[in-house]
Amino acid sequence: MSATRRMIPNVRPPAGIVIFAICLPAIVLGGPAMLQANPSLADAVTGVQPKVVKIYGAGGIQGLEAYQSGFLISADGHILTTWSYVLDTADDSVGVTLSDGRRFEARVVGNDPRLEIAVLKIDARDLPYFALDQAVEIAAGARVLAFSNLFGVATGNEWVSVQRGVVMARTQLSARRGAFKTTYDGPVYVLDAMTNNPGATGGVLTDRRGRLVAILGKELTNAQTNTWLNYAVPITELNSAVVDILAGKTRPRAASRDNVKKPKEPIQLQMFGLHLVPDILAKTPPFIDDVDPESPAYLAGLRPDDLVLFVNDRVVGSCKALLEELTFVDRLDAVRITVQRGQELMEVTLEARP
Amino acid sequence: MIPQQFHRLPLICLAVSAAVLGGRSGLCAADLPPSVLAAEQQRIEAIERASRTAVSVFEPSGKGGGSGVVISADGYALTNFHVTQPCGDYMRCSMADGRFYDAVMVSFDPVGDVALIKLLGRDDFPYTPLGDSDQVRVGDWCFAVGNPFLLATDLQPTVSYGLVSGVHRYQYPGGTLLEYADCLQTDAAINPGNSGGPLFDADGRLIGVNGRCSFEKRGRVNVGVGYAISVNQLKHFLGVLRSGRILDHATLGAAVASDDQGRVVVTNILDTSDAYRRGLRYNDEIVSFAGRTISTTNAFKNVLGIFPKGWRVPLEYRRNGERREILVRLAGVHSEEELLQLVQPNAGRPDSTPGRPKRPQRPQGKPEKSTPERPQRPENPENPADPGSPNKPAPEGAPSKPAPANIPEAARGWINKRTGFANYHFNELERRRVWDRYRSQHPYAAESGNWKWRGNWGGAFELNFTAQAIAARFPGGVAGLEFSKELSEQLDPPGSGGLLLALFAWQRLLRGGPEQFGDMYYYGTAPLPSQPELCDVLIGTYKELECYFYFQPSTGKLLALELYPDAHVDPCEVFFDDYRDVDGRSVPHSLQIRHGDLDLGVASLESFEFLQSGAER
Numbered sequence: 001m002s003a004t005r006r007m008i009p010n011v012r013p014p015a016g017i018v019i020f021a022i023c024l025p026a027i028v029l030g031g032p033a034m035l036q037a038n039p040s041l042a043d044a045v046t047g048v049q050p051k052v053v054k055i056y057g058a059g060g061i062q063g064l065e066a067y068q069s070g071f072l073i074s075a076d077g078h079i080l081t082t083w084s085y086v087l088d089t090a091d092d093s094v095g096v097t098l099s100d101g102r103r104f105e106a107r108v109v110g111n112d113p114r115l116e117i118a119v120l121k122i123d124a125r126d127l128p129y130f131a132l133d134q135a136v137e138i139a140a141g142a143r144v145l146a147f148s149n150l151f152g153v154a155t156g157n158e159w160v161s162v163q164r165g166v167v168m169a170r171t172q173l174s175a176r177r178g179a180f181k182t183t184y185d186g187p188v189y190v191l192d193a194m195t196n197n198p199g200a201t202g203g204v205l206t207d208r209r210g211r212l213v214a215i216l217g218k219e220l221t222n223a224q225t226n227t228w229l230n231y232a233v234p235i236t237e238l239n240s241a242v243v244d245i246l247a248g249k250t251r252p253r254a255a256s257r258d259n260v261k262k263p264k265e266p267i268q269l270q271m272f273g274l275h276l277v278p279d280i281l282a283k284t285p286p287f288i289d290d291v292d293p294e295s296p297a298y299l300a301g302l303r304p305d306d307l308v309l310f311v312n313d314r315v316v317g318s319c320k321a322l323l324e325e326l327t328f329v330d331r332l333d334a335v336r337i338t339v340q341r342g343q344e345l346m347e348v349t350l351e352a353r354p
Numbered sequence: 355m356i357p358q359q360f361h362r363l364p365l366i367c368l369a370v371s372a373a374v375l376g377g378r379s380g381l382c383a384a385d386l387p388p389s390v391l392a393a394e395q396q397r398i399e400a401i402e403r404a405s406r407t408a409v410s411v412f413e414p415s416g417k418g419g420g421s422g423v424v425i426s427a428d429g430y431a432l433t434n435f436h437v438t439q440p441c442g443d444y445m446r447c448s449m450a451d452g453r454f455y456d457a458v459m460v461s462f463d464p465v466g467d468v469a470l471i472k473l474l475g476r477d478d479f480p481y482t483p484l485g486d487s488d489q490v491r492v493g494d495w496c497f498a499v500g501n502p503f504l505l506a507t508d509l510q511p512t513v514s515y516g517l518v519s520g521v522h523r524y525q526y527p528g529g530t531l532l533e534y535a536d537c538l539q540t541d542a543a544i545n546p547g548n549s550g551g552p553l554f555d556a557d558g559r560l561i562g563v564n565g566r567c568s569f570e571k572r573g574r575v576n577v578g579v580g581y582a583i584s585v586n587q588l589k590h591f592l593g594v595l596r597s598g599r600i601l602d603h604a605t606l607g608a609a610v611a612s613d614d615q616g617r618v619v620v621t622n623i624l625d626t627s628d629a630y631r632r633g634l635r636y637n638d639e640i641v642s643f644a645g646r647t648i649s650t651t652n653a654f655k656n657v658l659g660i661f662p663k664g665w666r667v668p669l670e671y672r673r674n675g676e677r678r679e680i681l682v683r684l685a686g687v688h689s690e691e692e693l694l695q696l697v698q699p700n701a702g703r704p705d706s707t708p709g710r711p712k713r714p715q716r717p718q719g720k721p722e723k724s725t726p727e728r729p730q731r732p733e734n735p736e737n738p739a740d741p742g743s744p745n746k747p748a749p750e751g752a753p754s755k756p757a758p759a760n761i762p763e764a765a766r767g768w769i770n771k772r773t774g775f776a777n778y779h780f781n782e783l784e785r786r787r788v789w790d791r792y793r794s795q796h797p798y799a800a801e802s803g804n805w806k807w808r809g810n811w812g813g814a815f816e817l818n819f820t821a822q823a824i825a826a827r828f829p830g831g832v833a834g835l836e837f838s839k840e841l842s843e844q845l846d847p848p849g850s851g852g853l854l855l856a857l858f859a860w861q862r863l864l865r866g867g868p869e870q871f872g873d874m875y876y877y878g879t880a881p882l883p884s885q886p887e888l889c890d891v892l893i894g895t896y897k898e899l900e901c902y903f904y905f906q907p908s909t910g911k912l913l914a915l916e917l918y919p920d921a922h923v924d925p926c927e928v929f930f931d932d933y934r935d936v937d938g939r940s941v942p943h944s945l946q947i948r949h950g951d952l953d954l955g956v957a958s959l960e961s962f963e964f965l966q967s968g969a970e971r
Contacts, residue, residue, distance in 0.1 A: 041517075042493035049492075101616065101649065145493075145517075151568040151579060153523060153539065156612075156650040161519040162492055163541040163578050193541065194578030197568070 044145065044210035049159045050099045050128045052204060053079055054149045055106075055120070057086040057094035069148040069160065069203035069216065070096070070120065072129035073242070077104070077122035080132075080242060081202035082218055083111040087118055090282050096122050101157030110245035111317075113309045114338075114345065116184050116218065117238055119245045130204070130212040132242055135235035138189070138213055142167045146195040146232070148203025148216055160203070165193025165230075173217075173231065182220055183345055188231040189214050196220065196230045205232040249313070263330035269323070271331065271352035272297040276308075276319050283318035288339070300348040302339060309345070310338035400558035401497060401513055405450050407482040408511040408552055409473070410501035411437055411457070412446045414760070421500030421511070421551025422447065422471065423560060424481040429455070429473035430596075432588060433550030434565045435462045436532065438469040439697075443769045443777065444761045447473055448509040449480075458768040461776045463591060463601040464697045465687060466659070467532040467565050468583060469550075470595035472780075474764055482552060485559030487521075487538060487584035494518045498542045498564050498580070500551025511551075516542025524652040524659070525566060525581055533603070535659020537581045538562045544580025553582040561585050587660035593879025593888055594662045598780030602663040602693050604684030610640055610654050618648050620671075626922045628683040631950065634671060641677060642670040663687070664891075665880050681883060694774060784876040788890045789868050791910030795940045796864060803865060804965035809943075811957035819861060824854050842898045842919040851926035851949035856917035859901040860928075863894065872896030880904070882914055889913060912942075924950035936962050 051072045059066035070081030079096065081087070087094055087108055096106040104122035111118035138144070144167060149160045169190045173182060189205065196219055203216040214232035221228050269276065273295020277287045286308040291298045308322055309315065312335060316322040329335055331352055338347045383391060409422035409431050420437030424430070431447070438445065438459060447457045455473040462469040473479060490496075497515045505512055520539035527533045540553060544564050553562035562582025594601050607627025613619050618640045623630050640648045643657040644667045661667060663686035670679045688696065761769065772778035805819040813829025826833040826847070833846035835854040845852040868874035871894045879888035882904050889904040902916040902925070911933060916925040932944035941962050947954040 041495075042491040045491075045493035153520060153525075153568070153579070155652060158522070158650075158652065159492055159520060161539060161541075161579065162517060163519055164517040194576070197577055197579065 041145075041208065044206070044208060045147075045162050048145070048147055048204065048206055048210045051130055052099060052147045052149075052160050054097040054152075054154060054160065055079075055081055055086060055094055055202065056097070058089045059086050065152065065198045067149060067152045067199050068201050069150075069199065071147075071202075071204040071215075072127050073119075073132055074129050075125065075127050077106075077124040077127055078109070078129075078246070079106060079120040079122065080215060080238075081118055081120060082215070083113055083116045083118040084201060084218065087111070087120075088283070094120065096120065097156065098124075098127070099157065099159060110248065111315060112241045112245060113315060113340075114183060115186070115233070115238055115241050116182075117215065117233075117241065117245075119242060132212070132235055132239050135212040135214075135239070136207060137234065137236055138167055138170075138207055140167050140169050143208050144189075144191065144213060145206050145208065145210070146191070146193060146200075146203060146216060147206070148195065148197075148200035150195075150197035150200040150203075152199050163193045163195055165191045165195065168192050170234075182218065183340060183343055184217070184233065186233065186237050188217065188233055191230040191232065194228070194230055195232070196228060262327055265331050266327045267329045267331040267333070267335065267352055269326065272335075272350045274302065276322070279319040281318075283320070286316055286319045286322040296350050296353060297348075300350055301346065302337070302348060303341070306339040306341050306346070308337060308339050310336070312336050313338075397556070400554070400556060401499075404482060404497070404552070404554045404558035405499050405511055405513060406480040408450065408499040409433070409457075410448045410504075410506040410509065410511060411441070411471075411550060412448070412504070413441045414444060414446050419445075419501060419504050420547055420549040421564070423499075423550075423552035423563065424449075424473065424479045425484065425560070425592075426481050427479055428477050429457075429475075429479045430460065431457070431471050431473055432552075432563050433469050433471060434563065435464050435467045435469045436565070437550040438462060438471060443771065444765050445471065447471075448506060450509070450511055452509050454509075456762055456765040458765050458779075459777050460780045461595045461598050461601060462697070463595065463603070463662075464693070465527075465533055465603040466583060466587065466591065466601075467534070468563065468588065468591060468595070469776075470592075472768065474768065482554070482558070482560045484585050484589060485555050485557075485561040487561045487586045490518055490521055490538060490555065490561055492518055492521055495556040496538075496540055496542060496553055496561065497556075498540070498544055498548055498551060498553050498582075500548040500564065502543070502545035502547040504547050512548075514543035514548075516540050519579070522653070522656055523581060524656050532566070533659055534566050534581050534583060536584050536587060536656035537566075538584055540564075540580050540582060541578045542580065543576040543578075544582075545576045546574055548580070563588065584660070590660055590665070591662055593890070594877065596780060596784055597876045597878040598775050598777045598782075598784070599875070599878070600693060600697060600774065600776050602686040602688055602690075604658055604661045604663045604665065605687045606658060606669075606682065607685055608634060610651055612651055616649070618651055618654055627685060628924075629669070629680075631924060632680040632682055633678065633951075634669070634680065634682075635673070637673075639672040640669070641672050642668075644668060658684075662878065662880075664877065666883065667881075690774065698773075781876050784878075784890075785868055785874065785892060788876065788892060788905050788910075792905055792912060793867065795910060803861060805861070806961075806963040806965055807959055808961045809957055809959040811947075812955055815957065817857070819857075824858060826854060845919060845926075849949065849952065850947060850954060851924055852917050852919045853926050853928070853947055855899060855919060856901070856915050856926045856928050859894070859896065859899060859917055860912075860915055862896065863901075863903065868892065868894065877902070879907070885913065911940075932958070937964060939964075 053070045055068050055070050056066060064085060068082060068086045070079045073080045092108045093105050096104045106120040106122045109119040109121050144165055146163045147160050154160045167189045170187060171190060173185055173188045195216055200216050201218045205214040205216060207213055212235055214234045217231045217233055273292030274288060274297045275290040277289040288302060288304050288306045290304055291302055311322060311325045314325055316325050334349050334351045336349050407424045409424060411422050411433055412419040418440050420434060422431045422433035425432055443459050445457045447455045455475050457471045457473045460470040460472050496518050497513055499511045499513050502512050518538060519541050523537045523539050525534035544567050548564050551564050552560050553564050555561045562584050564580055564582045566581040568579040606629050608620050608623035608629050610618050611621045620636055620638045623636060640654060642648055643654060646657050648654050661684055663684060666681050666683050668679060669682045670677060768779055769777060770779035775781055803819055803821050807817040809815055815828045818825045822837055824835040828847050835844045835846060835858060841855060846854050863871050874892055874894035877891040877893045880891050882889045890907055892903045894901045900918040903912060904914040906913050912930055915928045918925045927948040929946040930942035933940045933942050943959040945957045
């Protein structure tokens, strides 16, 4: 955390102030003993638990846990979680267990690799949920509760683990490049509690009253100091992306029901001088295998081993999805491509040579 | 697991103080509402009060240690088995009063990772009240007190505050013996050295004993996930922990699993188990166990994990829509030999040791599947067995062995090593306590064995005891028992499972006491049907018979006797009641007799005569 710490000005302080103004008298009038304040924490926990889910998917080898956490964001079974290898199953479906022990097969509605979030959907109704637009912003020093299925401790109808902590800072995750391996470089809450353990990612951070604040991030270690960062991403940073995911914008086009006409002469990858790795898996990650010398791709700065994430802001999770997406692009149009190189994201615009 | 040894860990302090209070506004006490100050004061007092009961445990030569907590004024203290294991029979303990105390091993429970030790030198130790872990809610405040990283070189324990993160957690043995069932989870910092130390609720009542953490990628330091053995489990074990024995956990003799409808059903059952004899079968749905609703296999394991071997626990199951309730005797997870090999691998085989019951084989057995791998001895690479350490096991065949010379004289008198026991001294102590109490009410010993009973058991009956035999006349016919013949084949009257044998065993205990009975040891405490309090239990073995004697702690009376003529069969159960004075002796005049699922009714005594030796019968 010795990183460049750019404090984000709290753009919405009035909300916090109002809340405190209401809160404080309540504490004063709340009774003679702390004892009366204590059960309210347990009550807040009781209110949050039914909205938290356990997620089971891919993994289980080489220190990669096959589970993570998530929480309900609609009464109809939409779940917000972290985009990770756990969701990367062959059939795009993962297991979800609700706090009452009910089990569902969830499908991945969509994801945003830049924010490292995904939305899942289960077939259920009348579920308790967190309304994203009611998420609150909090400041450094605020006391919080973290809910997650860290270490996969809870199974079936058992409640996920709860931890308590204090927000140490609201800062950019960018930190020092290379110190922490993450592509997300937006604002985060840094916590003084050890919330980010195996399986905790996708869990929910609330204030002491159980109101939605943030989503727990992936495990993050500083490669140089071997220290772990405990952080959560504010929901207010994710809200519009979730709306996009629900609207189908980040969905691979082939999977969507959009009735868009394909051009007669779509563009082809070779026209940029780009070659992908051999497509040998069900979902081969679209890594660039080779770049022709002096080609448009080369001049734009693309190099072998870059991973293509987006084509014109559409997620392309596999070689097949990438090629499919290109069939929607006319050979005369420019294409915006976002690639990941190491932990850096890079966006380029390519045009085929006439 | 938390290692017993002090690791000089490179402590990476992310020294970031979240200056929640203080700061700009410069708050001082006068600005705070009285309720906040009162709460603060309450917290301070709870921590002070509770910290006085915490113990720092040190291996005498300084090779390791951990924590503990005193639970009685005479110095009995709980800790983890894995803390005491490298110490052996003797350890040094410090408390917040700044003093060191000698302590000796009493009993240990290697599966539950619990040990009871006794601090010596005072009878007015500060001790903690026991809370109720089933009332603990997720989100409740709690605090751990202990000796993390063996920091208590100034003898002051360390306090870490936190939240209850989870309740009724089940943690698999994970390649060791140690199973944490129905435990509490906390984010209070639990570090190496906190093992065995107390977890208190906000009011300073004991709710658990810390002992385990989820360590994976971050190294062996707190990761905000610690587990404590629930105090309610410990309450079940307190009686057996007083016995000086090596304790075992329980098995139903059946394996269960969740089926596709989310029901917990029996997937395997041993036909030698008590559950089988009570009617439980393959594919029956477990509805409740020990009064707790069972909806997952973890819930089932949680219940099973909190009871000692040998207890009877109610179980409710459903078959074809019909619910049935049974009372099941829980067998041991291990055979006695297995357990001993696991905790004292170099010790002699117990069956070659005098002074140990030859046939304590209660209905035994493990389910063949669905339970974890056969447990291994806990890995302990940091602590290679020190040949000079006092935990060297007793040589084969030695009934007892003097305490090693490096143990102080004051502690040596409290140690009696006997194979199969953690510390036989405490078994003798408890056995004597129970027997002396009973004996004071029943001074039969000087009598001859010639008794004559008359009474009513569905009709008039008569019993004549002599030195060689019991002759009986029941409404259903005559019956008899000859002591010189094979005892376990004389199960008269038919259908009773050996009523005459049971009465013979009772008389034998009364006349000769535990020393003359055969082999007799103190089991600990166990529940008895329809009795509100746990009973003291003595287990005696005479020839092929095994007898369980249940005494009421508050009165010292014998409440029940179970006689096992053989392994894997139902005992004859006799419940004694209606004690009346006969010639200065307190004699039960009501005997309720049960065998298996049969209630054979109450035999009421109308006359009870003590005849002189050789008197006319």
